[in-house]
Amino acid sequence: MSKKVTFRRVIKIGYLSFRRNGWLSTATILVMALVLFVLGNLVFLGAFANTVLNNFESKIDISVYFTGDAPEENVLQVKREVEQLADVSEVAYVSKDEALALFREKHKANALIADALEELGDNPLAASLNIRARDPSNYAAISDFLLQKNYPIVDKVNYFENQAVIDRLSSIMSTVRGSGALLALFLAFVAVLVAFNTVRLAIYTLREEIGIMRLVGATQWFIRGPFLIGGIIYGVIAAAATILIFFPLTWLATPKLTLLVQDFNLFQYFISNFAEFFAIMFLTGVALGTISSFIAIRRYLEI
Amino acid sequence: MIFFDDVSKFYNHNTVALKNVTFRVRPKEFVTLVGSSGAGKTTLLKLFIREEEPSEGRIFLDGIEVTAINRKTLHHVRRRIGTVFQDYKLLPSMTAYENVAFAMEAADRYDAEIEEDVPQVLELVGLKDKTQNFPNQLSGGEKQRVAIARALVNRPDVILADEPAANLDPINTWGIIKLLQKINDLGTTVILATHDKEIINTIDKRVIVLEKGEIISDQEKGKYLV
Numbered sequence: 001m002s003k004k005v006t007f008r009r010v011i012k013i014g015y016l017s018f019r020r021n022g023w024l025s026t027a028t029i030l031v032m033a034l035v036l037f038v039l040g041n042l043v044f045l046g047a048f049a050n051t052v053l054n055n056f057e058s059k060i061d062i063s064v065y066f067t068g069d070a071p072e073e074n075v076l077q078v079k080r081e082v083e084q085l086a087d088v089s090e091v092a093y094v095s096k097d098e099a100l101a102l103f104r105e106k107h108k109a110n111a112l113i114a115d116a117l118e119e120l121g122d123n124p125l126a127a128s129l130n131i132r133a134r135d136p137s138n139y140a141a142i143s144d145f146l147l148q149k150n151y152p153i154v155d156k157v158n159y160f161e162n163q164a165v166i167d168r169l170s171s172i173m174s175t176v177r178g179s180g181a182l183l184a185l186f187l188a189f190v191a192v193l194v195a196f197n198t199v200r201l202a203i204y205t206l207r208e209e210i211g212i213m214r215l216v217g218a219t220q221w222f223i224r225g226p227f228l229i230g231g232i233i234y235g236v237i238a239a240a241a242t243i244l245i246f247f248p249l250t251w252l253a254t255p256k257l258t259l260l261v262q263d264f265n266l267f268q269y270f271i272s273n274f275a276e277f278f279a280i281m282f283l284t285g286v287a288l289g290t291i292s293s294f295i296a297i298r299r300y301l302e303i
Numbered sequence: 304m305i306f307f308d309d310v311s312k313f314y315n316h317n318t319v320a321l322k323n324v325t326f327r328v329r330p331k332e333f334v335t336l337v338g339s340s341g342a343g344k345t346t347l348l349k350l351f352i353r354e355e356e357p358s359e360g361r362i363f364l365d366g367i368e369v370t371a372i373n374r375k376t377l378h379h380v381r382r383r384i385g386t387v388f389q390d391y392k393l394l395p396s397m398t399a400y401e402n403v404a405f406a407m408e409a410a411d412r413y414d415a416e417i418e419e420d421v422p423q424v425l426e427l428v429g430l431k432d433k434t435q436n437f438p439n440q441l442s443g444g445e446k447q448r449v450a451i452a453r454a455l456v457n458r459p460d461v462i463l464a465d466e467p468a469a470n471l472d473p474i475n476t477w478g479i480i481k482l483l484q485k486i487n488d489l490g491t492t493v494i495l496a497t498h499d500k501e502i503i504n505t506i507d508k509r510v511i512v513l514e515k516g517e518i519i520s521d522q523e524k525g526k527y528l529v
Contacts, residue, residue, distance in 0.1 A: 009408045020396040212392045215354060216453065217382035218409035220375060302374060303354065 010222065014229025017206075024202050025234070031198040032238035032288065033245075035191040036281055040242060042184045043280070044250070044266060048257065049180055051264040053173050060136050060166055062159040064129040064146060068096075070153035075127050078151055082131060085145060087138035092130040099125040126155060136170035192288065199234070199292035203227060203300070210300040220301045224294070231293035235285030243281055246270060304329060305351075305461065305492065310360030312346055312516075320346040322516045324360070328494065330460075333487045335503050336496040338513035344496035345389060347513070348463045351494075352384055353377055364461070382410045385454030389465040391446045393438040399425065399449045400434040406453045424452045429478065443470035451479065461492040468499065480506065 018025050064082075066075050072095065083091050094102070100123050107113040117124075133139050143159040159166065203210075206227075213223045247270075254267040270277065305328040312321040321343045328334050336344045349355045351362055353369065362369045369380055393402050400421055407417045425434050428448040438446055447470055454462055464483060468476040480502055487493045497503065503510060512520040 005414070006411065013405075013408075016401075017396055209394050209396070212394055213405070213409065214378070215352060215381065215386065215388075215392065216406045216409060217378045217457070218405075219378050222409050 006222065007225075010225030011229055014226030015233070017226055018230045018233050021202075021206070024205060025230070028198050028202045029234050029238050029241070032195050032234050032285060033241045035195040035288070036238055036242040036285055037245065038191045039188055039284060040246060040277070040281065042187055043277070044269070046180070046184060047269055048261070048264055048266070049176065052261050053176065055261060055263065056169065056173060057136060058132070060139070060169060061130050061132045062139055062143060062157060062162070062166075064131065064157050065126045065155045066128065066153050067155045068124075068126055070127060072127070074153050075129070078154070079129055081149070082129065082142070082146070085142060087133050087135070087141055088131060089134045090132040092132075094128045094130065096123050096125055096127045099123075099128065136166060136173065139166055139170075195288045196292040196295070199231065199289065200296040203293060203296040207300040210297065211303045214301065214303045223301060224297055227293045227297050228290050231289030231291075232286050233289075235287070235289035236282065238289075239281040239285035242285075243278060246277075304363070304365055305494075306363040307347075308361045308363065310347075310350060310357045310362060312343075312350060312355070313358045319516045321350070321357075324513075324516075324518055326511060326518065326521060328492060330492055331487070331490050333484070333493045333506070333508040334495070335506055335508060335510045336494060336513065337498065337503055337510055339498055342513040343516040344498075344513055345465055346516075348386070348465050348494070348496060351463065352381055352386055378409075382457055383460045385457060385459035385462045387447070387450045387454045387462070387464040387467045389469065391438070391450040393446055393449055393453075395438050398435050398437055399430060399441065399445075399452075402438070402449055403453045403456050406456055410457050412457070420456055421452075424456045425449075427455070428452045428482065444472070444475050447471065448475075448479070451482070455486065459491065461494065462486060464493065464495045466497055467495070468497065468502065476502070 064078070066078075076093065079091050079093050082088055100117075103125060104114070104117070131142060133142060139159055140163075143157050146154065146157050210223055214220075250267045250270040254265055257264055257266050307324050307326050310321060310324045311319070313319055324343075324347065336347065338344050346355065350357050351364075351369065353372070353374075357370060361371070364380060364383065367380065372380060394405065397405060403421045403425060404417050407420065412420075422431070422434065425431060428451050430445060430448050430452065433441060433445060436445075438449070441449065447467060451464070451467060454464070462483065467483070468479050471479060476499075483493050483495060484506070495506075507524055509521070509523050511518055
């Protein structure tokens with residue numbers, strides 16, 4: 001008998017069993033969908049946390065202040081040298097005039113300060129470089145570099161004043177990243193266990209049928225096959241259902257999350273990563289369904 | 304040739320289900336296995352299809368040691384034995400037709416054969432009108448007949464029937480017994496387990512009597528006198 005015919009029979013029996021054990025199939029799919037839902041939310045949460053952390057990171061920088069009489073070309077020379085460093089992602093130059101304009105803008109409501117500036121006549125502010133590192137832990141190295149160079153025109157580097165805060169933030173962020181990943185991993189593990197147990201329970205209720213099939217002369221693969229087909233169907237339907245639920249859900253949640261973190265658009269994230277998301281859901285669903293079935297059925301085949 | 308070679312089965316070390324059972328069944332023979340319930344009839348049949356393992360002894364079918372076959376290849380020998388189980392063992396999510404067809408599909412039979420043989424055998428057991436019913440839509444006797452149809456359909460070398468008439472009214476009982484006799488006449492070995500005195504005395508073939516797991520008599524053309 002050809003493999004093709006056997007394969008066709010396995011699919012037919014698997015589909016029939018799935019359909020006729022309607023309640024069992026529905027319950028199993030519901031739990032699987034719930035599991036995929038949790039996994040999907042973990043992905044979203046990861047993206048959200050990443051945006052928040054990046055947001056924080058982008059707020060950290062160090063400033064190098066130059067002496068009042070430092071010539072602009074020398075300052076720009078320092079800027080070029082700093083830009084050569086591997087750890088540096090961005091260097092912004094703020095000239096004396098820009099600094100003054102920013103200062104005025106910031107304190108335009110305060111008449112006293114405006115008056116004081118008028119009184120001084122001269123621009124009391126210094127030119128500066130705002131340096132942003134690729135990673136918060138790099139700031140120490142950048143400051144060391146500046147210290148070693150010992151530029152005569154550098155007045156001060158504010159890292160040394162903010163060192164404690166920057167280090168603290170940097171360590172908090174790496175802790176959040178690490179423990180977040182661990183927590184996600186743990187939750188994913190629990191979700192997978194739940195899915196496995198559900199499939200196991202479904203197969204447990206059908207264990208007598210498995211025994212009967214063996215006793216009337218079916219091979220182990222002829223019995224296992226339909227259950228694997230069932231597992232695939234569970235996975236596909238659960239994944240499809242989860243993705244369908246995520247459409248309205250992400251859309252509804254987006255405005256609220258945007259209030260929290262401005263540059264995080266959940267719906268946009270879902271849509272632009274849809275292909276990956278689709279693949280993750282379906283592959284996870286099908287893998288969960290088939291692997292669980294495969295493991296769960298083993299002992300009942302030993303008859 | 305079926306050969307039980309000094310077979311024993313104990314449960315929990317001290318409960319004896321079968322004890323030193325030895326007998327041969329020639330091809331095309333009709334053997335009735337007799338004994339009150341608990342005498343070991345069902346256990347004996349279960350050991351033959353390896354639904355259970357003997358504690359001691361060996362069982363052969365045409366020179367093959369059934370008790371030594373690897374589980375993964377056990378289906379070969381099971382396809383040669385058609386079993387009518389006492390509790391029917393029908394697949395609840397399949398119709399009568401599908402239950403019978405399953406045995407053929409599992410045995411790698413061609414679609415054309417299946418489509419031809421299944422309706423025939425269901426007609427033979429008198430279930431022509433209920434082929435699309437699920438087991439829970441059938442009476443006890445009807446389920447039993449589906450089980451018989453399934454046991455027959457692969458044209459096995461041996462038919463094991465465990466109380467196949469237990470749930471049937473007298474008319475149907477005789478129908479089933481005649482059917483088994485007819486199958487036997489066509490060349491299939493039949494081992495029938497029953498405790499129905501009337502059936503045994505009417506069949507008028509070899510009778511093996513079991514009591515408390517032991518064979519106490521084995522007679523050609525036996526009567527059940529106990």
